[in-house]
Amino acid sequence: MTFNYLNLVGNAELIKQLNYAMIYRLIVQQAPVSRIQLAEISQLAPASITKITRQLLKSNLIKEVDAQQSTGGRPAVSIQAKFDYYQTIAVQLSRSRVTIELYDLGAKNLVTEIYPLTTFTQQLAEEYLIALIEQFIEQNSKKIKHLVAISVVLPGLVDSVRGIIRYTPHIPVKAWPLAEALHHKFNISIFIGNDIQSLALAESYFGSTQDVDDSILIRVHRGVGSGIIINQQLLTNHNQTVGEVGHIQVDALGERCHCGNFGCLENRVINKAIEHRAKQMIEQGYPTKLSLGNCNIANICKYANQGDELAIKLVKDAGENLGRAVAMMVNIFNPQSIVLAGELTKSPEILLHAVNSALNAQSLEELRKNLTIHCSSLNDRSAIGAFALVQQALFNGSLLMTLLEDKES
CATH class of the missing domain: 3.30.420.40 (ATPase, nucleotide binding domain)
Structure with missing residues (x-):
């Protein structure tokens, strides 16, 4: 039997991503939490927790806060997520308007702008959307310190894995590779999704479920x-x-x-x-x-x-x-x-x-x-569903590892 080193490396990278994602999600949801508590909840070795939290601190994704009450000995330092260092742009492309919002990683809405949308061809819609995002970034440059992702949601049939729009009721499209176009223009992580599915995800992360x-x-x-x-x-x-x-x-x-x-x-x-x-x-x-x-x-x-x-x-x-x-x-x-x-x-x-x-x-x-x-406890006409796709990428580790790699490079 031939031993496949590529599979071993691939599996190791996946395990690393899942472990980092698990610890980050625990910090977001359980904060303030100590490294000892993270080790107990996650069942990872204390040394692994130390390594992961060191990398998350270095990447400005978490921060240390006041020490927790100790029962004796050296006090345990608490950790919580750091939300304000990075920003993301969330876009809802509805039948009649484009809503563009700026969020920090804690789902705090920093800016909202709404623009009209009339009937377009696929090419015109793409050019219009890119122009609006460019304008939005320029107008809010003082609030955008570290832009890490753009996420777009819209009605219709959306292949979120490939970033391709198969069908949308208000724009005639033919396998529209919107994610590729946005990545080519802005060179950051891009997420594309169905608006209602994304809203369900947002309700699960930030709403009543x-x-x-x-x-x-x-x-x-x-x-x-x-x-x-x-x-x-x-x-x-x-x-x-x-x-x-x-x-x-x-x-x-x-x-x-x-x-x-x-x-x-x-x-x-x-x-x-x-x-x-x-x-x-x-x-x-x-x-x-x-x-x-x-x-x-x-x-x-x-x-x-x-x-x-x-x-x-x-x-x-x-x-x-x-x-x-x-x-x-x-x-x-x-x-x-x-x-x-x-x-x-x-x-x-x-x-x-x-x-x-x-x-x-x-x-x-x-x-x-x-x-x-x-x-629903959320505003379904906002772009919160688009931001939920960013949260999902942080919690499954895909965007998280990108941010860690960017800091290392």
Whole structure:
């Protein structure tokens, strides 16, 4: 049998990356924490902890703080993450606008800028985005000390491993290698991802699902998308399409969807569908404070909260249909938490009651015993999902090792 030294070296490098990532994540999540505590929690040798923390200190990723209370002998020095040395740019590319935000490594939003987005070709969109990022960097040069990554999220089918956009609803693309283009221009780490999947990851890192292993985020806007977190990891497959819930059939006698099916969830709960139904019912004479000129989703939620019967019915109907899809996902994935996002959550009490009603009727009791359902604590129109991809790269060690290598070179 031939001994493969390349495999041995590769495995050693992977183990090193995973160990560094584990210690960094423990410091972020457990701080302040001592080296002794890190050794106990991680089961790594004290010498390994000393080596890892020395490198993290040298790279300005962590810092030593006041000594912890000691029970005798030499006091243990505490360690915590150092967030303000590095910065990242996070971008959300939606159908109508580009949101660019500056973050430190602690997910602190330092700057937000919003720019309009009109219909573009792939090439024009790429040139426009690069120009906006260049302008953003120039305008915020005093706050950008050490820029280490740019992350972009957008709706559609995104190959996040290769950094290629396969499909997005607002720009005609053909295997758009956006990550390559951005890396060529800015020469730093680039991350590309789906906006809803990234938002689920952000909820797990910074939002209401930090304390659970398994969660699902469902966002309702122009479409319906979801992100699934299993064992604190974003669930993906070879095609990055896990969690397509918008075309679950919730009404067999419903209207035909553009996908060819009948009664899809998307046709019942997206903003446009609810607004269209509101206009139909107003024209039929339903008593309401809403009018044909003001029945947008924001006003529908506003009047529902004020007790308007038609508005309540619209939110309730959407919630019940959403609950049918939630029940299917609970039966399949058995998550600990379901998080809802989008404008419809501006009427949380009515929405959640309706979702729970449908869920209780159509899911297994054992699977929903300890399940919580709530509305997102994050701003789903910000670029926090894009920053979550950076956090993920720090926690899995890929970006972390890049920063360590840069300091050594």
